[in-house]
Amino acid sequence: MSKMTADVIIIGGGVNGCATAYYLAKQGITDVIVLEANKSVGHGGSSRNGGGVRQSGRDMRELPYAMYAVNNMWPTLSEELGVDVEYYQRGNLRLGKTDAHIAKLEGMASKSRELGLNMNVVDAKTVKEICPYLSDEVIGASWCPTDGHANPMLTTLAYYKRALEMGVRFFTDAKVKKLEKVKGKLRKVILESGEVFEGETIIVAAGYESRYIARTVGVDVPLFKYFEEALVTEMQPHMFDIMLGTADADFYGHQAQHGSFVFGSDSGLEDGIDMDIDELKTSSLTVSAGCRAIMGYIPLLANAKIVRTWGGWIDMCHDGVPVISKVDEVPGMILACGFTGHGFGTAPAVGLMLSQMVMGKETVVDISALSYDRFKSVR
Amino acid sequence: MIDIQEKLKEIGPYVEAADDDVLVCRCEEVTKGEIRQAVHAGMFTMEEIRRYLRSGMGLCQGQTCGKLVKGIVARELKVSPLEIEPATSRAPMRPTEMRIMAQDGGGANE
Numbered sequence: 001m002s003k004m005t006a007d008v009i010i011i012g013g014g015v016n017g018c019a020t021a022y023y024l025a026k027q028g029i030t031d032v033i034v035l036e037a038n039k040s041v042g043h044g045g046s047s048r049n050g051g052g053v054r055q056s057g058r059d060m061r062e063l064p065y066a067m068y069a070v071n072n073m074w075p076t077l078s079e080e081l082g083v084d085v086e087y088y089q090r091g092n093l094r095l096g097k098t099d100a101h102i103a104k105l106e107g108m109a110s111k112s113r114e115l116g117l118n119m120n121v122v123d124a125k126t127v128k129e130i131c132p133y134l135s136d137e138v139i140g141a142s143w144c145p146t147d148g149h150a151n152p153m154l155t156t157l158a159y160y161k162r163a164l165e166m167g168v169r170f171f172t173d174a175k176v177k178k179l180e181k182v183k184g185k186l187r188k189v190i191l192e193s194g195e196v197f198e199g200e201t202i203i204v205a206a207g208y209e210s211r212y213i214a215r216t217v218g219v220d221v222p223l224f225k226y227f228e229e230a231l232v233t234e235m236q237p238h239m240f241d242i243m244l245g246t247a248d249a250d251f252y253g254h255q256a257q258h259g260s261f262v263f264g265s266d267s268g269l270e271d272g273i274d275m276d277i278d279e280l281k282t283s284s285l286t287v288s289a290g291c292r293a294i295m296g297y298i299p300l301l302a303n304a305k306i307v308r309t310w311g312g313w314i315d316m317c318h319d320g321v322p323v324i325s326k327v328d329e330v331p332g333m334i335l336a337c338g339f340t341g342h343g344f345g346t347a348p349a350v351g352l353m354l355s356q357m358v359m360g361k362e363t364v365v366d367i368s369a370l371s372y373d374r375f376k377s378v379r
Numbered sequence: 380m381i382d383i384q385e386k387l388k389e390i391g392p393y394v395e396a397a398d399d400d401v402l403v404c405r406c407e408e409v410t411k412g413e414i415r416q417a418v419h420a421g422m423f424t425m426e427e428i429r430r431y432l433r434s435g436m437g438l439c440q441g442q443t444c445g446k447l448v449k450g451i452v453a454r455e456l457k458v459s460p461l462e463i464e465p466a467t468s469r470a471p472m473r474p475t476e477m478r479i480m481a482q483d484g485g486g487a488n489e
């Protein structure tokens with residue numbers, strides 16, 4: 001076995017962990033270890049998400065790096081990693097059927113414009129021009145032409161493959177149990193199976209489980225977990241390349257490069273799900289509700305066959321944006337968790353910024369608002 | 380715990396084989412050579428292979444090629460096929476139209 005110490009240890013082989021490993025290696029830091037609990041890299045949300053590369057609807061604390069990724073990273077990512085990650089930048093329509101929907105979309109669009117993002121509300125006729133396959137019940141939509149989608153499984157594995165080629169060491173079936181400080185500085189990473197790794201910098205990017213891991217050195221990140229489901233249809237003739245969502249948020253999705261439609265949806269009962277984190281069981285209620293929602297906006301898909309359904313855990317953060325931060329009380333630790341269901345589209349920028357934090361460089365955009373100590377009592 | 384770099388060293392580099400262009404997954408048109416190369420790129424599990432190549436993700440959901448892919452991966456990794464875990468099967472059991480899947484009633488808003 002190779003040595004068990006490294007300059008940087010990354011806990012979690014999701015898209016954020018793999019991207020960070022890659023950007024570190026790219027800048028010459030190849031003494032990096034990634035520890036993934038599962039036998040498969042990308043076992044978490046990173047292989048289960050809807051592939052949305054979205055800027056619209058983002059919080060102002062997140063939008064700058066979501067835009068940075070779209071403007072500077074996604075367009076050349078396939079070429080850079082040597083794997084086609086199926087990135088399409090053809091825009092995002094968020095559909096409305098009622099006046100209340102349109103009012104909600106107007107609100108979102110004007111807020112985004114204030115932050116410098118091109119997003120407008122368009123009428124039914126324009127919606128039909130952008131996407132002719134939608135129901136006549138659609139009376140308008142918000143339109144963000146620079147949004148898009150990519151293949152999350154390929155993106156995660158492409159970062160992994162490239163980082164491996166550059167010398168990063170990955171360990172799978174390597175579940176972290178706890179962290180330990182040595183002389184006041186974070187140093188040891190101890191696995192459930194007993195092995196001990198040591199690193200100068202330790203990045204915790206383990207989705208919701210980051211909470212358990214950080215707690216072992218006294219840091220509690222206010223996360224909760226939410227189960228989100230998705231489905232995929234058999235291949236369909238090519239219809240459109242845009243990303244779709246609705247004002248009601250009852251479904252979202254796109255047609256993937258090989259022709260299948262991938263949609264995420266919910267039943268509205270998710271808050272009450274009481275399932276162990278290792279279980280990933282889908283619910284027949286959700287897929288059924290999802291089908292009704294999808295058919296209500298894209299009637300042509302009524303006869304499309306669903307081939308698979310799946311679900312994944314989302315690391316929801318208390319205030320809706322992630323924690324990407326060093327921790328004063330635990331020198332050597334960097335937290336990267338709480339992505340709140342939209343951490344795929346930002347992963348290139350987050351990976352780059354985490355690598356910059358490790359190297360003591362300034363991050364490409366200011367993310368001081370994502371600090372771990374921002375949570376204050378409201379009373 | 381699996382040390383991926385060590386395992387890659389142990390299995391050695393990918394060497395082209397005469398039957399690499401044999402189609403293994405017919406739904407998604409994936410060849411034996413593509414599967415073998417993926418293993419050497421670090422895709423050691425059935426989940427990773429299918430996510431990387433789409434083998435077993437088509438209409439039959441791997442019912443035809445699952446065993447074959449497993450055999451190829453095991454051979455490349457120099458382990459018994461019994462050591463390779465199958466990929467998770469997912470609902471629905473058979474491809475089913477949306478209009479049929481939609482019929483559980485719903486109704487909370489009615």
Ligand SMILES: Cc1cc2nc3c(=O)[nH]c(=O)nc-3n(C[C@H](O)[C@H](O)[C@H](O)COP(=O)(O)OP(=O)(O)OC[C@H]3O[C@@H](n4cnc5c(N)ncnc54)[C@H](O)[C@@H]3O)c2cc1C
Nearest residue numbers: 012014016037044046049050052176207312342343344345
């Ligand atoms: C159904 C669904 C749809 C989504 N749709 C979108 C979308 O359209 N657009 C978007 O931007 N985002 C979307 N998301 C969110 C997105 O998938 C996540 O924000 C993103 O993948 C987070 O990546 P990550 O690397 O931080 O976490 P993860 O992918 O969860 O990776 C964390 C890894 O850590 C590992 N781990 C856990 N515990 C330990 C431990 N103790 N030791 C070692 N390793 C451990 C896990 O096995 C996992 O592989 C969606 C999520 C879901 C579930």
